[in-house]
Amino acid sequence: MPASRSDARREGSARLGQGFLWNxxxxxxxxxxxxxxxxxxxxxxxxxxxxxxxxxxxxxxxxxxxxxxxxxxxxxxxxxxxxxxxxxxxxxxxxxxxxxxxxxxxxxxxxxxxxxxxxxxxxxxxxxxxxxxxxxxTQDRAEPDHPPPVIPGIVGRKPLAVATIAYPVHVDHAILGLVDPAHGPYVHRQWWWRKPTRARVKSKAFVASPLGFTMVGHAPSESGRLYRLLGASPVTEIVFRLPGLRWEHLRLGARSVLALSAMTPVTDHETRMTQIVWSDFGALRFLAPLVRFAVHRFLQEDEVVITAQSRDLKDSPPFLWVGDADQQARWYVQLKREWLASRGEDRAFVNPVKARRLSWSS
The missing domain is CATH 2.102.10.10 (Rieske [2Fe-2S] iron-sulphur domain)
Structure with a gap:
């Protein structure tokens, strides 16, 4: 039996670099x-x-x-x-x-x-x-069937830093960069970040979470020297959730820092990234100008690589994904496909992510 038009549209939207997650x-x-x-x-x-x-x-x-x-x-x-x-x-x-x-x-x-x-x-x-x-x-005037995401860890009177930047790529490609754990030493060459020559193997546990996956609580890597300035014994948890949210919740005893990255599609070839940082850690209030500078610099460094990448993405080239370092990208593609399939078939979303430990070098 030939596929219906709605099936064809859904299949097209499920392809990497095409379509949006409506509703x-x-x-x-x-x-x-x-x-x-x-x-x-x-x-x-x-x-x-x-x-x-x-x-x-x-x-x-x-x-x-x-x-x-x-x-x-x-x-x-x-x-x-x-x-x-x-x-x-x-x-x-x-x-x-x-x-x-x-x-x-x-x-x-x-x-x-x-x-x-x-x-x-x-x-x-x-x-x-x-x-x-x-x-x-929504495309069909559907009323919301779920509330906006609840993001735990939002603390403080107002954000320490807010930054927005436009990436000249489809939201899928922006998100692949968002969940990529291995580009940091090469793209973000600041004094507080690990240098490529000091890369080491990391092993992190992941579990499924609502509409996404979570890197379970762990001690931050040594690559984040800024973390060490905060003292205490930090524990961080990183969550990704459809349609394009990633937040890192860093706990330092009774205090915490929350960094939220939100990808909002603008068009088929542009995505707006909003980065917000909250904290009730007193020392960071005095360091707020440094935090704002670091956030802006961080996004600008990503923009340089994404802009360079955008030239050939227009041809929809195949990607070569290798090992655990690219597993979060694979999960995103699976999550997107399942979201579209569950909506098209009018059934509950079934998270395709299975608990496992991932290892990569960075």
Whole structure:
């Protein structure tokens, strides 16, 4: 029996470097990036999204396109309605929309019987929690069937560091770099990082975790000299979760440091990486400028390699994956395929990752 169109689309999306994981929560912005009354345009999974915040603090998200003449609403402004509510005004003909997407005014309309409320702009579900703004991305207007991820270890009054950078590759390739454990000594050549000449074999235990896998708690490697500055006896746990989240939770006695990396697809050939670091470790508050510098430098070093790689990725070349160092990349591909298959077949997701120990040199 020939495959259906939906089967063919799902198979295409399952290929490395193609498609997106719809019906998922993505990081749209960090709370501090969106002030009340501001309009923040974003492109997410190829869709143009407009984010905003009301005077009372609620976050909203709309399709960034006026249905009248396709002018970006982000080129307009927010105005106050008759009841004090925020309205988004299109800069072309002054059409106004409520934050739920319903049209509130068409100034040029002279027909008293015309109901402007029948006009709508698509709205997106958004949730703000722990300083992150999550957006539910769907193609079929499906309501969220699960909440945004809960990321344990978010501590402190506000992040120590926030950095964003655009990588010129499909999100799959950005994630392969995110979960790759062996590039550090060659890409990140800072004084606090292990040099290639000092590489040693590492062996770490991994288990399946919700929509991903976890490197179970262990003492950080000696490659992270910055860890040693923090003292105590650190234990770190690293988690990867679909659609593109990785966080490292470092515990130092009663204190902790959490570093979250969030990959948000922009288009088929661009991915926005958001890196956030939190901590309740007092010494790091004094070292905050150094932490911010290190985070920015770290992302820029990755960008250099990914940009170089992007030239030939356009031809979809086959990859040669070797040994345990590439196993996390294999797991990501398996997780993506299973996610798409479970959604297409309307069944529960079955995590393909099996507990095992991986060994590699870095």
């Amino acid at each position: 998922s929560w993505y990081v749209a912005a960090v709370s501090g990036q969106l002030a009340a009354g501001e309009l923040l345009p974003r492109q997410i999974l190829g869709l143009r999204v407009l984010l905003g915040r009301t005077p009372t603090g609620e976050v909203w998200a709309l399709n960034d396109r006026c249905p009248h003449r396709a002018v970006p609403l982000s080129a307009g402004r927010t105005v106050r309605g008759a009841r004090g509510e925020d309205l988004i005004e299109c800069p072309y003909h002054g059409w106004r929309f409520r934050t739920d997407g319903v049209c509130a005014s068409v100034p040029a309309n002279a027909d008293p019987d015309f109901t402007v409320e029948t006009i709508r702009v698509s709205a997106f579900r958004v949730v703000e929690t722990h300083g992150l703004i999550w957006i539910w991305m």
